[in-house]
Amino acid sequence: MNTSIHQKAKGISFIILFLIMTVVLFLTLTNTVAADQNNYKEITVKTGDSLWTIAEAYQKENPKLSNQAFVSWVENKNGLIRDHIVPNEKLIIPVRK
CATH class of the missing domain: 3.10.350.10 (LysM domain)
Known part of the structure; x- marks a missing residue:
């Protein structure tokens, strides 16, 4: 039973980490595109x-x-x-x- 809880916690941690990385990547790309457009x-x-x-x-x-x-x-x-x-x-x- 402990291993089941441990596996679920690992899965949830992975999902949270994935979501954070996705948001960071999105904000980085959005900022780069906006800065690029300001030059033209x-x-x-x-x-x-x-x-x-x-x-x-x-x-x-x-x-x-x-x-x-x-x-x-x-x-x-x-x-x-x-x-x-x-x-x-x-x-x-x-x-x-």
Whole structure:
């Protein structure tokens, strides 16, 4: 009977440790992403804008990226699906502040 209680305590300890580690990892990653986004410009989409026209407009500020790479970066960082943007939407772009 003592071994049964000991095994349950071990199992509960493992679950608690796992949950603590998960929370710490989540907070670390969230903080890193937020800090990373603070280094880049945020723009507001205007009527008629597309990711391609935005890439062309900011190409000179980040010549290391092709327009296609710029568009892919913006899609990934902003969680966009199929280049779909709308007026007044805020986007983080790969141009340093």
